[in-house]
Amino acid sequence: MLASASEDHFIDIAEVETGDKLWEVHCESPTFAVAWHSKRPLLAFACDDKDGKYDSRWEAGTVKPFGLPNDS
Template identity: 45%
Template sequence: MDLLFTFMQVNEIAWDMTGDKFFLTTGNGTVEVLAYPSLKALDTLTAHTAGCYCIAIDPLGRYFAVGSADSLVSLWDIEEMLCVRTFVKLEWPVRTLSFNHTGEYIASASEDLFIDIANIETGRSIHQIPCRAAMNSVEWNPKSNLLAYAGDDKNKYQTDEGVFRIFGFQSA
C-alpha cells in the first residue's frame, strides 16, 4: 500500500506506541495527528510559533515532545493532546530530541554548544553535555541511561568533521 498525502512542509514523523496514531511535524508550527490505518485527521495541534522540526514519543506512551525553530521543546499528553510543559534551555532551533528508556528524561540539541538533559516531570535541566558545534541527532539506549549523539564538531584545525559520542550516567 502506497499512500500520498500533501502538507505544506513535513519535517519529522512518528507513530504512537500502539501504532494507532501517526504524528507529522510541519513548517507551520503544527503537529498533524492522523488515525491509522484510515489516516483520517484526528487533530491539528498549534504546537509552536515557528516550524516544528522534530518529534519523539515517550517509551511509556504517556507523552510526545516536539522541538521547534522557536528554540522550545514542548511536552504533550498523548491522550488529552494538551501541552503540559515547555523546556526553555536552548537558544537555537531544536534539531533533535529523545526520551530515555524510562521516560524520565529528555535530551534535546540544537546549534547551542551543549545537549540539554531535563527531567520531564519537573522541567528542570539535570545535566548539559558540552559540545563544540551543532548536534544533529541524539538517541537514548532503549535499556539504559546511555545517550548517543552525533553532529558536526571542530577538529584541532577548527574545520568541521562529523563526530559520534556516547554519554552515560547513573540515575539518582
C-alpha cells in the same frame, strides 16, 4: 528524561515530568541528533564537527556517547 540539542554546543537533559534541568553536556560543535539507549542511561549524539579533511560531497561528523551516572 528528555535530551535536546541544537547549534548552541550544549545538550540539555531534563526531567520530563517537572522540566528541571538535570545535566548540560558541552559539545565541541553543533549537535543535531540525540538518541537514548533502550535499556541503559546512555545517550548517543551526532556532532557536525567537520574539520575540512573530508570530501565535501559527503556529509561528515562524529557520533559520541554520554553515560549518565548509575544509581544502582
